[in-house]
Amino acid sequence: MLSEAFAQGKSILHRLDPRLRIVFATLFSFLLAVSMGFPTLLAGLTLSVILVLTSGLPLKDVAKRLTTINIFNILLFLVLPITFAPPPAFLLGPVACSREGLLLAARITLKSNAILMVFIALIATMSIATLGHGLNRLRMPRKIVYLLLIAYRYVFVLEQEYQRLSTAIRVRGFVPGTNLHTYKTYAYLFGMLLVRALARAERVYQSMLCRGFKGKFYCIHQFSFSSTDRIWAGYLLLTLILLGGMEWLMPTLF
Structure with missing residues (x-):
């Protein structure tokens, strides 16, 4: 991160x-x-x-x-x-x-x-969390603020997921080149990354609901x-x- x-x-x-x-x-x-x-x-x-x-x-x-x-x-x-x-x-x-x-x-x-x-x-x-809460106090649309906070948190998770997939194809002997096999392999890689991102997003959302999330983040610190x-x-x-x-x-x- x-x-x-x-x-x-x-x-x-x-x-x-x-x-x-x-x-x-x-x-x-x-x-x-x-x-x-x-x-x-x-x-x-x-x-x-x-x-x-x-x-x-x-x-x-x-x-x-x-x-x-x-x-x-x-x-x-x-x-x-x-x-x-x-x-x-x-x-x-x-x-x-x-x-x-x-x-x-x-x-x-x-x-x-x-x-x-x-x-x-x-x-x-x-910090990004402070920036998000500051924008929220300035009446920035709540959804934009939440997108900022969640995107900042999970863009690194997606980067780690990409690194794991990239390592997996290299372990299987993949060597990139300028050929149709390389293009197909990268297409499959990004497609799998999208599928895993959607699956993780659903799991994160369900876990947030289990913890009582009702569409609002609360900040203990008051400006x-x-x-x-x-x-x-x-x-x-x-x-x-x-x-x-x-x-x-x-x-x-x-």
């Missing part, structure tokens, strides 16, 4: 009310996603870095999670300047590059890194806003207002 390594910590962000973290991360992501001005994007990136530092997370582990998305961003810098529609602004050897394409790649890079770091600092610092949560709520709200004001006043800078 996922280790949820970032969920274990004693920083002030770990102790903030999960509902506050979920709401701010969502609003921040939407605001930055629609922003076009570089001052707004740079300010958002700076805020996300501050939150990561405040969370006390290992910077090496954070950098590893940023690596994948930045590999994609490097590809954007290679592709967008030479494929963007406006006339080329400069030449890079025999290749004509567009200034607008380069700026678009820069915007995407700033947005993706800022949004990902905010989610690492605010959302990854809580409540403390004075620290109120202070941070005001601070985070102020940052959203400032970012929105920057985008409104300086939307086309650069």
Whole structure:
């Protein structure tokens, strides 16, 4: 299962009310996603870095999670300047590059890194169970919350089941190749995985009914806003207002 390594910590962000973290991360992501001005994007990136530092997370582990998305961003810098529609602004050897394409790649890079770091600092610092209960307290549809919690729990069970089936066919001498036998074998494997998943889902549902499940999960821990949560709520709200004001006043800078 996922280790949820970032969920274990004693920083002030770990102790903030999960509902506050979920709401701010969502609003921040939407605001930055629609922003076009570089001052707004740079300010958002700076805020996300501050939150990561405040969370006390290992910077090496954070950098590893940023690596994948930045590999994609490097590809954007290679592709967008030479494929963007406006006339080329400069030449890079025999290749004509567009200034607008380069700026678009820069915007995407700033947005993706800022949004990902905010989610690492605010959302990854809580467990999946806490996230589910926080969404439930925010009036998220109950079925969606239950799907999140149950899917997180049983996707690893299905992965273990797949590993057992894969080991079984290898023990029987199966060697994958580009032939009809290989395609049939993988089709049978995934078909058997689906059958076993359905059977396990029925058993889990029956066991939940035997334990008194009536369509609702109960949480012993009750969320409540403390004075620290109120202070941070005001601070985070102020940052959203400032970012929105920057985008409104300086939307086309650069």
